[in-house]
Amino acid sequence: MRPLPRSLRGLTIVFLALFLTVTALAGFGTFFATASMVRMLVDERIESESEALVPKGTVPVREELARHIVELNRQRDTGDLGVLLTDARGDRIAGNASFSRELPLGYSSLGRQDRIVGLSAGRVLVREVGGGMRLAVFAETEPVDNYFAMRRRIYLAGFGAIILVVLAGLLAFRRLVGKRIDAVRRTAESIIEGDLTHRVPMPGDEGEFDQQAGAFNRMLDRISLLMGEIRNVSNNISHEMRTPLARLRNELAMLEQSAEAEPLRARLAMAREQADELLGMFAAMLRIAEIENGSRRAGFRSLDLGALAAEIVEMVQPVAEERGQRVLMERADAAPLTGDRQMLSQLLVNMLENAVRHTPRGTRIRVSVARDAQAVVLVVTDDGPGIPAAQRALVMRRFGRVQNAGQGESRNGPQGHGLGLPLAEAIVRLHRGTLVLEDAGPGLRIVVTLPR
Amino acid sequence: MSLRILLVEDDRHLSRQLTEQLTHFEHDVAAAGDGPEALSMLGSSAFDAVVLDWMLPSMDGITVLREMRAQDMTMPVLMLTALGQTLDKVEGLEAGADDYVVKPADPLELNARLNALVRGRRTSEQPGDTVAAGDIVISPSRVMAWRGGQPLALSQTEFRLLLELARDAGSVVTRPMLIERIWGQDFTTTTNIVDAHIRQLRIKLQQHGDDPIGTVRGMGYVLRA
Structure with missing residues (x-):
């Protein structure tokens, strides 16, 4: 069995359907119960009239009964009552009614189609009263029928009003709950984007929503405090280590330049290059931290990503050519958006260098920038060995590295320190976009979608 | 200096x-x-x-x-x-x-x-001036360069690279300085982008003479004045 829907819309629909079904059933139930009650009452009446003419267990004399019937018709107001006494051949003996068809024994319902003279629809009781005679007593249900017609309208109006009220209430409730959930979702989304200052608005009525918003906001306060602490710790470490490391590196660089260092120059250069790699790693970490605190949004300007991509492709092309690879600008729509030019250049450089560094000779790297109504889509595709789906999340993690067999360098530079793609993703997130790794079959495709 | x-x-x-x-x-x-x-x-x-x-x-x-x-x-x-x-x-x-x-x-x-x-x-350069370094002459306003009187067919990037080296001819221009001046921003690169462009420039310059660009290890490039 399908489980109950969990969405607000699904629940609303299920509830409404249930409500309508039950309301309709209750309506029909009441209607039919009343109808059968009326029939029962009418049946009781014709039975008692019939018994009054011919008490049970007695055998009436034909003439006497006929006289009784005539008397009954004369004495009482029997406008809604019909009586007919017939003999064994079905011929009329006495009575004020006539039926167009032969009636079965016992109770039955007659309608207008039965064309009872002078009467309309109703119930009839036919009894054998001895001597082959049959006594039929008929009572009209017309007043009750008229009442039923009215009743249908009353029901429709009454249940209609109830349904309208419930429907309106339900929609209002759904809107209210939906709005609150939306407020929480929007807050969560802006926090995902890195804006930890966002809070859920509080209605201020101290109700459940208010309490929930309050608890949610206190949780966010706590998270941002903890995050701030963690960030500070790692930033402080990066900062603190960077300075002495830079001194060491600079010392090596100076040594490398001195004349006495000639016999050791190559090894000094190697040591200096290693220090450079470490410094690059710290720089990338601090840069990610800088991006994540969101302050760079202040420097956003409008720019054309298509033109910028073409520029960076031209910049990287000679490096690729030296490695026997080709970089092609496949499509460069004019793609205006608001962003940080330096950061977006760094993003393009990281994406292209990542492709150049981690694919073999002969690889084709294609770049395209396309624009639609809402977004600018930047795609870098290579036909190299790609990254297995299971390892794609790993390269997006800081210091996450994938070893490509036969290609010394790990998949996400700079210098394979595992921060190239995380930095790229931080830049994309700063611009409220998304970065997705896909299989290009063969090769890797990086799809960056940036809102315009 | x-x-x-x-x-x-x-x-x-x-x-x-x-x-x-x-x-x-x-x-x-x-x-x-x-x-x-x-x-x-x-x-x-x-x-x-x-x-x-x-x-x-x-x-x-x-x-x-x-x-x-x-x-x-x-x-x-x-x-x-x-x-x-x-x-x-x-x-x-x-x-x-x-x-x-x-x-x-x-x-x-x-x-x-x-x-x-x-x-x-x-050396304050006037607009319309040419910049000279050795036998290389560059006209920034006309976006043209010559070596020994022969016009050089340079890409835009190669031209700007040569111009920046020529403006500081005789002294070292570092890779970060070149990236900043040519691409207008300081980003970190993990491949030898500047070196690759310099190599292409060298090939074109050497069609009309020896290699006028010196590499200073650990620092950058210097164009012969």
Whole structure:
């Protein structure tokens, strides 16, 4: 069995359907119960009239009964009552009614189609009263029928009003709950984007929503405090280590330049290059931290990503050519958006260098920038060995590295320190976009979608 | 080129190291520990250039810089900034800084930039002028270059690379300086982008003579003057 829907819309629909079904059933139930009650009452009446003419267990004399019937018709107001006494051949003996068809024994319902003279629809009781005679007593249900017609309208109006009220209430409730959930979702989304200052608005009525918003906001306060602490710790470490490391590196660089260092120059250069790699790693970490605190949004300007991509492709092309690879600008729509030019250049450089560094000779790297109504889509595709789906999340993690067999360098530079793609993703997130790794079959495709 | 440099840096350890390193490049370095001291030293003797830390106690670097410019001290100023202060950088350039280096500064980079700054002040280029280095002549306004009278067929990037090297002909231009000047921003690269472009430029230059570009290990490139 399908489980109950969990969405607000699904629940609303299920509830409404249930409500309508039950309301309709209750309506029909009441209607039919009343109808059968009326029939029962009418049946009781014709039975008692019939018994009054011919008490049970007695055998009436034909003439006497006929006289009784005539008397009954004369004495009482029997406008809604019909009586007919017939003999064994079905011929009329006495009575004020006539039926167009032969009636079965016992109770039955007659309608207008039965064309009872002078009467309309109703119930009839036919009894054998001895001597082959049959006594039929008929009572009209017309007043009750008229009442039923009215009743249908009353029901429709009454249940209609109830349904309208419930429907309106339900929609209002759904809107209210939906709005609150939306407020929480929007807050969560802006926090995902890195804006930890966002809070859920509080209605201020101290109700459940208010309490929930309050608890949610206190949780966010706590998270941002903890995050701030963690960030500070790692930033402080990066900062603190960077300075002495830079001194060491600079010392090596100076040594490398001195004349006495000639016999050791190559090894000094190697040591200096290693220090450079470490410094690059710290720089990338601090840069990610800088991006994540969101302050760079202040420097956003409008720019054309298509033109910028073409520029960076031209910049990287000679490096690729030296490695026997080709970089092609496949499509460069004019793609205006608001962003940080330096950061977006760094993003393009990281994406292209990542492709150049981690694919073999002969690889084709294609770049395209396309624009639609809402977004600018930047795609870098290579036909190299790609990254297995299971390892794609790993390269997006800081210091996450994938070893490509036969290609010394790990998949996400700079210098394979595992921060190239995380930095790229931080830049994309700063611009409220998304970065997705896909299989290009063969090769890797990086799809960056940036809102315009 | 020996320069007289004022270093304004409050971190004594760093100050001592930078002084030592700049002295190694035969510069004459005087150190000031804060803004007021720097301003008084600038008032009493002449300097070719100032290396100014952004973060200083009591009076920050940008205030010192504004004060200097207000007092008509026009010598080039190179600011030292902490990493991640890109927006401050714009403010610094607007306040009249000539260049900036992210701390902790690479002495070779610092030296190359100081030389370029002072040289740039000495040879002020007029629009429409040509730039010459050895047998190479470049016309920035016409976007054309010749070697020994022969026109060179350069891509836009190669042209700008040659122009930047020629403007500082005879002294070292570092890779970060080239990236900044040619692509207009400082980003980190993990491949030898500048080297690859230089190689292409060299091939085109060598069609009309020997290789005029020298590689200085650990530093950058120098075009023969």
